[in-house]
Amino acid sequence: MLVKVLSSSYLGIEPFLVEVEVYVTNGLPIFNIVGLGDTTISESKDRIRSGIKNMGYFLEPRRVVVNLTPANIKKRGSHFDLPIAIGIMIGMKFISDYKGVLKDYILMGELSLTGEVRGVEGIINGVLLAKSKGFKGVIIPEENMDEASIIKDIEIIPIKNIRDVVKFIEEGVVRSKRVLNVSKVYQNNLDMQDVKGQIRAKRALEIVAAGGHNIIMVGSPGSGKSMLAKRLIGILPPMSESEIIETTKIYSIAGELNERVPIVVNRPFRDPHHTSTATSIIGGGRVPKPGEISLANNGVLFLDEFTEFDRVVIESLREPLEEKRISITRSLGKMEFPAKLIFVAACNPCV
Incomplete structure (x- = not known):
């Protein structure tokens, strides 16, 4: 099963769209990430496996191939953990995107071994990219909520762990949002x-x-x-x-x-x-x-x-x-x- 999840990266301070393609199929139980990712992205495999398992999901021994498009541009950062994990969970049918939520949102976030989603760098660039591309909103760590809230006219979905993402995709449930007090x-x-x-x-x-x-x-x-x-x-x-x-x-x-x-x-x-x-x-x-x-x-x-x-x-x-x-x-x-x-x-x- 092929799943596509949207994320972003940046060169200098200019963001660009990254399409995270996750292909889950029967075969030898391997987990490969291709598409010019750095060491942080390569190491995400163990964080993603542990995060999904500790959220209560059983990972079957399947063949998983992840492609970060465009493949000719170097990508770096731990914020690809979340979109890759969600792609795997949909590919293994743990959750279903029957509402087509993922095509309208950009996902960013680093996973801990417990499945919690941690803050990352460059979030505001992803939010600006989502707004310029006409996406409905972004799904980001709760830690980055204040940073993202200065961008108006786009929906910000703060999450604390993988379960929050699942609830939003399947049920549309959003964690309570706080308003940044600039003073x-x-x-x-x-x-x-x-x-x-x-x-x-x-x-x-x-x-x-x-x-x-x-x-x-x-x-x-x-x-x-x-x-x-x-x-x-x-x-x-x-x-x-x-x-x-x-x-x-x-x-x-x-x-x-x-x-x-x-x-x-x-x-x-x-x-x-x-x-x-x-x-x-x-x-x-x-x-x-x-x-x-x-x-x-x-x-x-x-x-x-x-x-x-x-x-x-x-x-x-x-x-x-x-x-x-x-x-x-x-x-x-x-x-x-x-x-x-x-x-x-x-x-x-x-x-």
């Missing part, structure tokens, strides 16, 4: 009015905030450079809805979201240490991920002790500060990350 999301409390004196420096930062300019502050240690820089985001205008979504996408992919900060509603302020590498500042790696310059998108990147940074790091800032984006090319392809930010540097004067 309880972490807010920046640093205020420019706390700074006494420094009239010229504060005036310079007002001009920076008004025009989106970059600035370098030179002064003796303890003169207040870091204090002023940290309060710059307090005089910047509030983030628009599109800026909140764009910035949250980047933080979701980078794994920077948590229970305290489920979405990014404040302009980000990033201040990496001067020993940071070029890759951590600009982004990249074997599997390209956003660096500090992209995590500061729509906010402020502050490099204290600027002259102590490696020359490669300083030279690497030229293009992204001018183009407002950073392009990273690997064998996987070319990926672009946004870098629309205010750059603030600070250093001590020569003596």
